[in-house]
Amino acid sequence: MLKKGVVLVERDLGRNPLTEGELKDLFGDRDPREFLNTRNEQYRTMKMAENPPSPAESIRLMAQNPNLIRRPIVMRGRHAVLGFDEEALLRLAGPAQKRFRTRQ
Secondary structure (H helix, E strand, O other), X not given: XXXXXXXXXXXXXXXXXXXXXXXXXXXXXXXXXXXXXXXXHHHHHOOOOOOOOOHHHHHHHHHHOHHHEOOOEEEEOOEEXXXXXXXXXXXXXXXXXXXXXXXX
């Protein structure tokens, strides 16, 4: 992405985690459980694959432990891509305007 001239604004979620409100805004109408990091130790320890948390509980857990959020999170306006999906990232960049922002 950087090779294509995309400008990124980074946010360290460990130092500045997303709030529950920011997560709700980020996910919009999508099910937040889709964005749980299945490789995270807490995900496995809590056996979330077998016993998925509710959407509200998922958001609460991700706000408490940002490592539960699939990454990267790349936003452009109200559009977001969570997790590495090269095709979706390229669509988000668009042909003319190539600027990404993470929520500050």
